[in-house]
Amino acid sequence: MSKFHISATVNGEAVEYLCDPKQTLLDVLRDELNLTGSKEGCSSGDCGACSVTLDGRLVCSCLVLGVEMQGRSVETIESMASGEKLHPLQQKFLEAAALQCGFCTPGFLVAAKSLLEKNPNPTESETRYWLAGNLCRCTGYDKIIRAVLETAADMRGSK
Amino acid sequence: MAGYEGKAFKWVGTRPVRPDGVDKVTGRANYGADQNLAGQLTGRILRSPHAHAKILSIDTSKAEKLPGVKAVITGKDFPQMHRGVLPGDEGVNFHYLSSNIMARDKALYDGHAVAAVAATSAAIAEEALALIDVKYEVLPHVIDVDDALKPGAPLLHDDIFTTGVNPKPDKPSNTVQRVHMALGDANAAFKDADIIVERSFKSKTVHQGYIEPHAVVAEWCEDGQARIWCSSQGHFMVRALTARLLNMEVAQVRVMPAEIGGGFGGKTIIFIEPTAVLLARKAERPVRIVMSRDEVFRATGPAPGSSIDVKIGAKKNGMLVAAVGEFRFQAGAFPGSPLGPACMAAFGPYALAHVTSAGYEAVTNRPLCFSYRAPGAPLASFAVESVIDEIAQKLNIDPMEMRIMNGSKEGTQMVYGPKLKAVGNLECLKAIKNHPINKIPLGPNQGRGLAAGFWFNLGGQSSAVVNIAEDGTATIMTGSPDIGGSRASMALMAAEVLGIDYSKVRPIVGDTSAVGFCEITHGSRVTFATGMAIIQAAEDVVLQCRQRVAAMWEVDVEAVVWEDGHARPAGANAGEQKPLSLAQIAARAARTGGPLVGKAAINAGGAGPAFAVHICDVEVDPETGGVKILRYVASQDAGKAIHPSYVEGQIQGGAVQGIGWALNEEYIYGADGRLQNSGFLDYRIPVASDLPMIEPIILEIPNPGHPFGVRGVGEVGIVPPLAALANAISRATGVRMMDLPMTPPKILAAIDAKK
Amino acid sequence: MARIVLSDEFGRQFAGGQTRFDLDVKNVRHLIRELEEMFPGIGEHLEAGAIAIDNEIIPDPWLNPIKPNSEVFFLPPIKGG
Ligand code: FES
Ligand code: FES
Numbered sequence: 001m002s003k004f005h006i007s008a009t010v011n012g013e014a015v016e017y018l019c020d021p022k023q024t025l026l027d028v029l030r031d032e033l034n035l036t037g038s039k040e041g042c043s044s045g046d047c048g049a050c051s052v053t054l055d056g057r058l059v060c061s062c063l064v065l066g067v068e069m070q071g072r073s074v075e076t077i078e079s080m081a082s083g084e085k086l087h088p089l090q091q092k093f094l095e096a097a098a099l100q101c102g103f104c105t106p107g108f109l110v111a112a113k114s115l116l117e118k119n120p121n122p123t124e125s126e127t128r129y130w131l132a133g134n135l136c137r138c139t140g141y142d143k144i145i146r147a148v149l150e151t152a153a154d155m156r157g158s159k
Numbered sequence: 160m161a162g163y164e165g166k167a168f169k170w171v172g173t174r175p176v177r178p179d180g181v182d183k184v185t186g187r188a189n190y191g192a193d194q195n196l197a198g199q200l201t202g203r204i205l206r207s208p209h210a211h212a213k214i215l216s217i218d219t220s221k222a223e224k225l226p227g228v229k230a231v232i233t234g235k236d237f238p239q240m241h242r243g244v245l246p247g248d249e250g251v252n253f254h255y256l257s258s259n260i261m262a263r264d265k266a267l268y269d270g271h272a273v274a275a276v277a278a279t280s281a282a283i284a285e286e287a288l289a290l291i292d293v294k295y296e297v298l299p300h301v302i303d304v305d306d307a308l309k310p311g312a313p314l315l316h317d318d319i320f321t322t323g324v325n326p327k328p329d330k331p332s333n334t335v336q337r338v339h340m341a342l343g344d345a346n347a348a349f350k351d352a353d354i355i356v357e358r359s360f361k362s363k364t365v366h367q368g369y370i371e372p373h374a375v376v377a378e379w380c381e382d383g384q385a386r387i388w389c390s391s392q393g394h395f396m397v398r399a400l401t402a403r404l405l406n407m408e409v410a411q412v413r414v415m416p417a418e419i420g421g422g423f424g425g426k427t428i429i430f431i432e433p434t435a436v437l438l439a440r441k442a443e444r445p446v447r448i449v450m451s452r453d454e455v456f457r458a459t460g461p462a463p464g465s466s467i468d469v470k471i472g473a474k475k476n477g478m479l480v481a482a483v484g485e486f487r488f489q490a491g492a493f494p495g496s497p498l499g500p501a502c503m504a505a506f507g508p509y510a511l512a513h514v515t516s517a518g519y520e521a522v523t524n525r526p527l528c529f530s531y532r533a534p535g536a537p538l539a540s541f542a543v544e545s546v547i548d549e550i551a552q553k554l555n556i557d558p559m560e561m562r563i564m565n566g567s568k569e570g571t572q573m574v575y576g577p578k579l580k581a582v583g584n585l586e587c588l589k590a591i592k593n594h595p596i597n598k599i600p601l602g603p604n605q606g607r608g609l610a611a612g613f614w615f616n617l618g619g620q621s622s623a624v625v626n627i628a629e630d631g632t633a634t635i636m637t638g639s640p641d642i643g644g645s646r647a648s649m650a651l652m653a654a655e656v657l658g659i660d661y662s663k664v665r666p667i668v669g670d671t672s673a674v675g676f677c678e679i680t681h682g683s684r685v686t687f688a689t690g691m692a693i694i695q696a697a698e699d700v701v702l703q704c705r706q707r708v709a710a711m712w713e714v715d716v717e718a719v720v721w722e723d724g725h726a727r728p729a730g731a732n733a734g735e736q737k738p739l740s741l742a743q744i745a746a747r748a749a750r751t752g753g754p755l756v757g758k759a760a761i762n763a764g765g766a767g768p769a770f771a772v773h774i775c776d777v778e779v780d781p782e783t784g785g786v787k788i789l790r791y792v793a794s795q796d797a798g799k800a801i802h803p804s805y806v807e808g809q810i811q812g813g814a815v816q817g818i819g820w821a822l823n824e825e826y827i828y829g830a831d832g833r834l835q836n837s838g839f840l841d842y843r844i845p846v847a848s849d850l851p852m853i854e855p856i857i858l859e860i861p862n863p864g865h866p867f868g869v870r871g872v873g874e875v876g877i878v879p880p881l882a883a884l885a886n887a888i889s890r891a892t893g894v895r896m897m898d899l900p901m902t903p904p905k906i907l908a909a910i911d912a913k914k
Numbered sequence: 915m916a917r918i919v920l921s922d923e924f925g926r927q928f929a930g931g932q933t934r935f936d937l938d939v940k941n942v943r944h945l946i947r948e949l950e951e952m953f954p955g956i957g958e959h960l961e962a963g964a965i966a967i968d969n970e971i972i973p974d975p976w977l978n979p980i981k982p983n984s985e986v987f988f989l990p991p992i993k994g995g
Contacts, residue, residue, distance in 0.1 A: 022282050036193040037186015039420070041370040042452040046839035049370055077186035090184040094176045097804035100643035100812065102183030103190060103371045103420025125848075132848040135839060137368045137421050138643060139808055140815030141847040250962040250991060323923030325931075338990060339922040367995075424995025499990025532995035576919055576987030577966040617994050619973045682994020764972040864970065874995055 008069040010035070011079035019066035026050045028066040029076060037077040037106050041135065048134030051107040052076045058114040060133075077106035080113065089113055089151045098147035100138035108134050112148045120156055124149060163866050169723075170654040171867055174804045175661050177647040183418070191374030191390035191417040192449045199376065200229055200277040202438050202448035203284040204431070205291050206458060207266030207273050210300035210524040210832025211313060214264055214293060217274055221290040227283035230441035231291070233274045234263040237433070238406045242318060255493040257404050259527050260433055266295065267315055267492035268524050269833040270457025277438040277446045300524040300832040304489040305466050307333040307521040315492060315522045335494040335520040338502050342574050343513035348481035352472025356549050359468050360542040362899035363825035364489065366461040367531050368816070368844045371420020372450040373459065377435035379443070384411045385436045390419040392426040393679030395638055398671045404433045415670045416640050423816070424530030425460055427679045456837035460529025461826065463489040463496040467542040469505075473550050477561040482511055486518030486539055491528035496520050500615070501535030503575040504878075505543050507613025508562065508584055508770065510571040524832055530681065533614040533874035537817060537881050541899065544610040544882030549895060558609050558886070559592050562772075567613075579768065583796025583860035584611065587772040590794040590856050596774060605778045605789065608887025612771045612878025616871040617682030618763035618864075622675025623692035625653060625700050627755035631742025633657060635696070636669040638677030639689040643812075643873070644805035648686045649693050651801050652867065656697035658724030659741055675760050683871030686801055687862075688763035694866055699757035704744045707751040712736050765864020769871065771795040773814060773879035777887040784907030786822055786888060788849075793879070794856035798870030803857060806872045810855040813876025819845045820877070821884040825900050916984040918945065924960070924988065928953040942967070943976040945986065964989040 003018040010033060017032045024043070029035040029052070041047035043062045050061040053075045061074070080087045089112050092098070099105040108131065115122060115130045122130065127148050128141070136144060182188040219231040237260070240253040262271045274291050278284035299313040306312055312333055320328050323337035349355055375389040385407065391397050394414040402412045419426060431448045439446040450459070466487040472480045484505045488496040502516035551558035566588055571579045588611065601607060626634045635653045639645060646666040654661045677689060701721045708726040709716040718733035719726050725738040748755050776789040793814045800806040823843045827835045836842045861868025881899065889895045894909040915936040925933035929952070939945040942965060950957035965975050966987040972978055980986060 020280070020282055027281075030193075031195075034195065035186075036189070036195075039190065039371070040192065040449070041372070041420075042839050044452065044838055044840065046452075047370055081185055086181070086184065093184050094180040097174070097177070097644065097802075097808055099180070099183055100805070100808050101369070101371070101419060101421045102179075102188055103369075103418075105183055106186045109184060128847040128850070132846040135370055135844060135846060137370050137423070137816065137844060138812045140811035140813075140853050141845075141850055142811045142853045143804070143808060145847060145852070244962075246958040246961075323927060325926040327927070337923060339926075341922065424993075427993070427995070497993060500992050503990065503992070530993050530995040534993055534995050575921075575966075575989050577969040577971065577985075580969055615971065615992055617973070617992060618971075682992070684994060762973055764975070764978075765970055 004067045006067060006069050008071065009073035011075055021067055023066040024062050025064035025066055025069060025074065026061040029061060035076055035078050039103055039106060048111060049104055049107040051110040051134065053110065053114055058111055077110055080109060087113065088155055089148070092147045092151040096143050096147040096150065098139065098143040104134060104136040108136065108144055116152055116155065120152060122152060168655060170651045170661050171799065171801050172803065173651065174802060175647065177644050178650055178666055179641065179646050188418045190371055190420050194376040194388040194417065194447065196376060196378060196445040199445045199447050200279060200442055201281045201284045202275060202277045202435055202446040203288055204272045204434065204448065204454070205274040205288045206454070207262065207271040208269060208833065209266055209295055209297050210269050211298040212266045212295035213298060214262060214266060214273060215296055216294045218292040219274060222276055222287040225283065225287050225290060227279040228276055228287045229279065229444060230277040230438045231274065231287070232437050232441060234261045236437050237261050237404065240404065253403055256400065259493055260430060268526050270454065270526060272458065275434050275438055277442045302523055302525060302828050302832055304464060304487050304521050304523060307523045308487065308519055315524065319522065333521045335490055335522060336498065337519055338498050339517040340502055340574050341515040342511065342572060345481040345483045345513040345515045348513035349472045352480045353475045354550060354553060355470060355472040356546050356553065357468070357470035358546055358897055360545065360897045362465045362538055364461050364464045364525060364528065365820050365824045366456055366842065367423035367425035369421030369423060369425055372452060372455045373426070373430055374449040375432050375435045376445055376447040377432065377439045378445040379436060379440040384413065386413050386415070387432055387436065388415045388417055389432060390417040390426065392419065392422040392640055392642065392681055393677070394640065394671050395676050396427065396679045397429055397432055400429050401432045401436060405436060413670060413672045416668050419640050419642050422642055423532045424534060424681060427530050427681050428460055430459055452839060453837045456842060457834050458526050460527045462531035463528035465489065465538045467538065469542040469546045471546045471550060473554070475554060477551065477554055477556045477564055479509060479511055479565045481513040482506055483515045484539065484543060488518060488520045489525065489528055490520050490522045491525045492522060493527050494520065494522065496528045497530060497535030501539040504536040504613050504615070505539035506574055508567055508611035509565050510567045514574045516574045532813060532816065532877040536612065536614055536878045537820060540612050540878045541881035541885065545885050545895065545897065548882070548886040548889065559588065562611055563588050581860060581863055582768055582770055583858050584770040586858050586860055587770050587794040587796055590858060591772045591774050591792060594774070594792050596776070596790055596792050601776065604781055604891055605776060606887045606889065606891025607774065607776050608883045608885065608890060609774045610879040610882035610886060612875050614683065614769050614875040614878060616687065616766040616769050617684040618688045618766040619678040619684055620762045621677045621689040621692040622760040623689065623696040624674060625696040625757035627700055627741065627745050629745055631659065631740065631745040632663045633659065634665050634667060635693060636667045636674050637689050637693065638669055638674045639685045640680050641668055642680050643809060644802060645685045647805065648690060648801040652690050652693050653697045656694055656701060657741060658721065683769065683873040684766070687766055687865055687869045687871040690801070690869055691763050691865060692759040692761050695759035695761065696757040699759060700755055703755055703757065704741065707744060708739055710751065767798055767862030767864055767870040769796055769875040771875040771879055773883040775883050775887050777884065777891055779888055779891045779906060781910060784903035784910065786901065786906065788818065788851055791851055792854045792856065793876060794858060795872065795876060796858045796860050796870060797872045798862040798865065799859055799868035800857050801869065806857055807855040809872045810876045811853040813874070814853050814880050815845050815850060817877045817880025818884065821881045821899060821901055823900055823902065915982060916980045916986060919987045921988060921990065924956060928956040939980050941977055941979050945980060960988050963991045
C-alpha cells in the first residue's frame with residue numbers, strides 16, 4: 001500500500017506527513033504527529049473524545065481521513081492554551097471539578113469552545129444538545145454543563 | 160491513630176484544583192494508548208465469531224509470511240496453568256484466567272480471543288488476522304442464565320461442579336455455586352404478614368462503558384524482564400497476574416501505571432497484557448495493543464444479567480415481617496459474577512428479623528461477567544426496592560415513612576451475620592424527606608420515585624511514602640491509580656497532617672518497582688485505605704520531626720508538639736524555644752539524621768458501609784413510552800468528604816450510570832449467540848441531553864474505623880437509581896416494570912396491556 | 915468462648931449442616947486451624963472469603979485476636995468495582 005504525502009496546517013503550523021489511505025485524521029494526529037491529546041474512544045463518531053476543529057468546524061477526527069487533509073487546517077486540544085495561560089474553559093473545568101478520569105475532557109473542551117464561539121450565551125438545553133455527541137461516563141455531565149455555562153457568563157462579562 | 164476527633168480541619172473538606180488537572184485539560188496526560196516506544200509494533204487480536212465452538216485447528220502460516228508481520232501467537236504459546244484453584248491463590252482460577260485471555264480448545268463466546276499478531280502497522284496487522292485460518296466445530300450455546308441452569312443445557316466446562324450444595328454433585332454443570340444466607344426463619348414468619356408481595360425481575364448484561372478502551376504497551380528485555388505500560392485499576396494486580404500466567408517471577412515484571420480513562424470495576428482484571436508481552440517477546444520489539452470499542456463490548460468483563468425473585472411480607476402499618484430473595488446471576492464464560500455480595504447487600508437498608516438471601520451463579524456463552532461499581536448490589540436492590548415500593552402503594556402509605564420505619568441503623572444485624580456500626584441510612588432518608596423536591600406538584604403522566612441502596616466499602620492493603628524535600632515541600636507516593644481525583648484527596652490528607660500548604664504537596668502514582676504494594680482501586684477503598692496509609696506516613700514524618708527537634712532542644716520528644724506545620728514546645732515546662740517549621744527542619748535534615756522519609760504499609764480494616772437514597776421525578780410519554788427525567792436528587796453518606804467536589808462527582812456519575820442501566824443499556828444477542836450492539840451507537844449510554852442536573856447531598860456520619868471518618872464514596876451511588884426510576888415510572892403510569900432496561904417499547908406495551 | 919458462625923453453604927458442605935460453634939481460640943489463624951482439624955478441607959475455602967470479627971469486616975485477618983466473647987462470621991468474598 002503506497003502512502004500519500006499530505007501538507008496541512010496543524011495548530012497553526014505547517015506540517016507534512018505520509019499516511020496510508022486507511023488512516024484517519026485521529027490516527028495521523030496521534031501516531032504520525034505525536035499529538036496524543038485527542039483521544040480514541042470508539043473510532044465510529046459516537047463518543048466525541050477525538051473532537052477537533054477542521055477549518056473552524058467541529059468534527060470527530062476519527063471520521064476524517066488523513067488523506068483528506070491536503071491544504072486544510074486543524075486545531076486540537078494542544079493549541080487551546082496560549083503559552084502559560086489556560087483557556088477560560090480549561091481553567092473553569094479545573095475549578096469546577098468538571099473532570100474525573102479526564103479521558104473525555106479534551107473532546108469536551110474542544111466542543112465547548114466551538115459552541116461558545118458560535119453562541120456566547122447558550123441555554124442549558126442548547127449546551128446539553130451541543131455536547132450530546134461527547135460521552136462522559138464519570139461525571140454524569142452535571143459539572144461539565146455548569147462549567148460551560150459559567151465560562152460563557154464569565155466570558156460575556158469580561159467583554 | 161486518634162487525635163483528629165473534634166479538630167477543625169484546615170485542608171480536608173476544601174475544594175482545591177487537582178494536582179494532575181492541568182495535564183488533563185491540555186491533553187498532556189498520558190493514558191494507556193498514548194505510550195509510544197521506539198520501534199513499537201501494533202498488536203491485534205483475532206476473535207471467535209461463534210458463541211461456542213470447538214477449535215479444531217489454527218493455521219497461522221500465511222499470516223506469518225506476510226511482510227511486516229513480526230509475531231503470531233495462539234493459545235499454544237501460553238504456559239499451561241494448573242486446573243482448579245490452588246490454596247493461596249485467593250480464589251483465582253489461573254487456568255480460567257489464561258483461557259479467557261486466549262482460548263485453548265474451545266471458544267466460549269463471540270469475541271473470545273483465539274490468536275494475536277504483531278506487525279509494523281495496523282493495516283498489516285489487520286490483513287494478517289484475515290490470513291489466519293481457524294477451523295471451528297460450532298457447538299450449541301446458551302446465553303440466558305435461567306436456560307444455563309436447566310439440566311441438559313449446553314455444557315461450557317467439564318470441571319465445574321456446583322459448590323455450596325450437599326451432596327456434592329458428581330456431574331459437571333453450568334451451575335457454579337449456590338449461595339444461601341438466612342437470619343431467623345422467613346418462611347415461617349410470612350404467616351404474620353398482612354400483605355405479601357412476590358415478584359420476578361429480569362435484567363440484561365450491561366457494560367461499565369468507560370470511554371477509554373483497554374490499552375497496553377509491552378516490552379521484553381534481553382535479560383528476561385518485561386516492562387508494561389497500561390491503564391488499569393491496579394498495576395500491582397497487572398503485575399501479579401501477568402507474571403503468574405507467563406510463569407515469571409513477580410519482580411521480573413515492572414508495570415508503569417498510565418492515566419486511566421475510567422474503569423468502574425472493568426479494569427480490575429487483565430485481558431490483553433500477557434498477550435502483548437508474549438508478542439513483544441516473540442517479535443523482539445515493543446508491542447502496543449489497543450482494544451477497539453467493539454472488542455471492549457465483546458471481550459472484557461461487563462456486569463451480569465440476572466433473574467431474581469423477591470418476596471416480602473409486611474404488617475398493615477408497613478412494618479416488614481419477613482423477606483426472601485432468590486438471585487440467579489449470569490457468570491459469562493467463566494465463574495466470577497458477584498452473587499455473594501448481591502445476596503449480602505440486597506436487604507442492606509432494612510432491619511429484618513427474618514430474611515433469607517440465596518442464589519445461583521451459572522456460566523453462559525458470554526464474555527466474562529465481572530465487577531461493575533458496587534458489584535451485584537444494583538440488581539439485587541432493584542428487585543427489593545421495587546417490591547418495597549409496591550407494598551407501600553398497596554398499603555397506601557408513604558414509601559419514605561415505610562423506609563424510615565424499617566430502616567437499618569447502628570446495631571441492626573445484617574443477613575450475612577455482623578451488626579452495623581454507626582451508619583447513615585436514616586440520615587440519608589431524612590435528607591431526602593426534607594428536600595424541597597417533595598413540595599413540587601406533579602403534572603399528568605408524571606411520577607416521583609424513591610429508593611435506597613447499601614454497599615460495604617472495602618479496606619485492604621496499601622502502602623505510601625512521604626518524602627520531604629530540602630525546602631520542606633513534600634512528594635507523596637502511592638501505588639493506587641487515580642481514577643477520579645484521588646491524587647487531590649491524598650494531597651489534602653497529607654497537607655492536613657503535615658500542616659503545610661496543599662500546593663506544597665505533590666502526589667505521585669508510583670510504578671510497581673518504585674512504591675510498596677497497593678491493592679486495586681476498587682470497592683471505594685482508595686480514599687479510605689490508601690488515604691489511611693498516607694495519613695500514617697505523614698504522621699511518621701511528623702514524629703521524626705518532633706524527635707529531631709527534641710534532640711536539638713535537648714528535651715523529651717513529648718515536650719515537642721506539632722501544630723500548624725511547626726514543631727513547638729509542648730508547654731511552659733518545655734522551655735522557651737522558637738517554633739521550627741517543616742522547611743526549617745528539612746533544611747537541617749542532613750545534620751539531624753538524614754532524609755525525612757515517612758512510610759506506611761498497612762492492611763486496613765474498619766471500612767464503614769455506605770448508604771445512599773435517591774429520589775427522582777419522571778414524565779412518561781403515553782404515546783411513545785419514553786421516559787424524561789425531570790428532577791434527580793441523590794443523598795449519600797461519605798463519612799467525611801475529603802474533596803467534596805469529587806465526592807459530588809462520584810454521586811452524580813454513579814447516579815447517571817444507574818439511569819443508563821435502568822432505561823437504555825443492554826447487551827442484545829441474536830439467536831446465533833452473537834452480540835448485536837457492540838458500539839456506542841447501539842449500546843446507548845446516557846448523553847448530556849438525556850439528563851437534568853443531578854443534585855448531590857453529602858452527609859457526613861463519620862466512620863469510626865478511619866482517623867478522619869472516611870467511608871469511601873465510589874460505589875453506592877449506582878445502587879438506588881434502577882429502582883428509583885422503576886418506582887417513579889410506576890407512579891406515573893400505574894404499571895410496574897420488572898424487566899430492565901425499561902425501554903419505551905416495553906413501557907408502552909405495559910401501558911397498553913393495562914388498558 | 916468465642917461464637918463462630920459459618921455460612922449455610924460451608925455448614926452444609928463441610929460441617930454436616932452445623933453453622934454455629936463455640937470455640938476457645940486466640941486468633942483467626944488458630945480458628946482456621948481448629949476448624950480445618952474438625953472439618954478437613956474447609957480451611958482454604960474460609961481463607962478465600964472475608965471475615966467479620968465483632969461486626970467489623972477485616973481483610974486477611976490471620977493475626978487478629980479473637981476475644982473470649984467475640985463473634986466471628988465467615989463471609990463470601992467481596993469484590994468492589
Ligand atoms: S473516537 Fe471519534 S467519536 Fe469516538
Ligand atoms: S471524566 Fe471520565 S469519561 Fe468524562
